[in-house]
Amino acid sequence: MLTLYNAATSVCSVKARIGLAEKGLDWEDVLLVLPNGDQHQPKYRKLNPNGVVPTLVDGDTVVIESSVILQYIDDIGDGTRLIPDDKAMRAETLVWLLRCLEIHQAINTMSFATANRDKWLKSKTPEEIDALIAAMPNPRLAAKRRDLIDNGAASANVEADFHVLAGVFRDMDAALRTRRWMNGENFGMTDVALLAYIDRLDRIAMSGLWHNRMPRITEWLEAGRARPSYARAMDRYVTAEAHAKARAVGERFWPEIETRWQAFLSSRETV
Numbered sequence: 001m002l003t004l005y006n007a008a009t010s011v012c013s014v015k016a017r018i019g020l021a022e023k024g025l026d027w028e029d030v031l032l033v034l035p036n037g038d039q040h041q042p043k044y045r046k047l048n049p050n051g052v053v054p055t056l057v058d059g060d061t062v063v064i065e066s067s068v069i070l071q072y073i074d075d076i077g078d079g080t081r082l083i084p085d086d087k088a089m090r091a092e093t094l095v096w097l098l099r100c101l102e103i104h105q106a107i108n109t110m111s112f113a114t115a116n117r118d119k120w121l122k123s124k125t126p127e128e129i130d131a132l133i134a135a136m137p138n139p140r141l142a143a144k145r146r147d148l149i150d151n152g153a154a155s156a157n158v159e160a161d162f163h164v165l166a167g168v169f170r171d172m173d174a175a176l177r178t179r180r181w182m183n184g185e186n187f188g189m190t191d192v193a194l195l196a197y198i199d200r201l202d203r204i205a206m207s208g209l210w211h212n213r214m215p216r217i218t219e220w221l222e223a224g225r226a227r228p229s230y231a232r233a234m235d236r237y238v239t240a241e242a243h244a245k246a247r248a249v250g251e252r253f254w255p256e257i258e259t260r261w262q263a264f265l266s267s268r269e270t271v
């Protein structure tokens with residue numbers, strides 16, 4: 001039996017769960033509570049020295065990094081291959097899997113500049129926040145987390161990650177103009193890899209980043225959400241009430257993000 005160390009609402013965990021469900025694989029969950037710092041417990045850090053979820057354990061094999069986990073489960077599962085056979089499409093897919101590292105960081109920035117920051121500031125003492133940040137093993141990511149907690153949507157990280165997101169939306173829109181899914185006529189690895197990230201932005205009320213200019217991305221998101229794998233990966237982990245709460249919090253921050261996003265788009269147009 002596969003064991004997935006993951007967290008209920010974590011985007012990378014949802015991504016791994018969608019992949020497992022698409023492949024028709026069974027797994028057992030070990031659910032970590034990230035705001036409690038479970039990811040920094042020594043026993044978990046032996047599995048994942050980066051102190052992040054998800055981690056997949058298959059017997060003696062420990063696999064970290066959500067995009068690598070997707071490739072691993074594609075290799076062990078019997079179901080339809082997620083990675084395309086076509087060489088060009090496969091190369092494109094691998095580039096998307098590499099891009100996921102920065103895409104995840106951009107989604108993390110948008111979450112911690114808004115809804116997650118709000119939650120932390122309301123539920124934790126400054127000392128608890130300091131301790132959680134100090135426990136992060138990567139000093140660069142810890143400095144970013146500090147900046148987002150201190151500065152919220154005004155953080156320079158928000159603008160930097162607008163560049164990443166703008167490129168993602170541009171390339172998704174271009175691909176979806178020519179085909180039904182990111183992987184072609186069939187749902188595949190790139191779709192699995194991207195769904196949880198775009199889903200998160202929408203869940204925290206930020207679909208305005210793309211929707212008016214690129215409605216195809218919303219159509220793709222809705223089609224992905226309609227798949228049984230999405231329900232399997234999401235429904236038993238996140239309640240409708242929790243989704244509604246995340247959206248309501250996100251809506252409070254959207255006007256500020258939207259103002260910065262529009263300024264960012266205008267500045268690009270004038271370059």
Ligand SMILES: N[C@@H](CCC(=O)N[C@@H](CS)C(=O)NCC(=O)O)C(=O)O
Binds near residue numbers: 010011013053065101
């Ligand atoms: N590149 C990693 C990123 C993993 C990651 O950062 N996961 C987040 C949740 S989506 C996490 O565990 N955060 C814990 C923390 O920030 O302390 C992957 O794709 O697996």
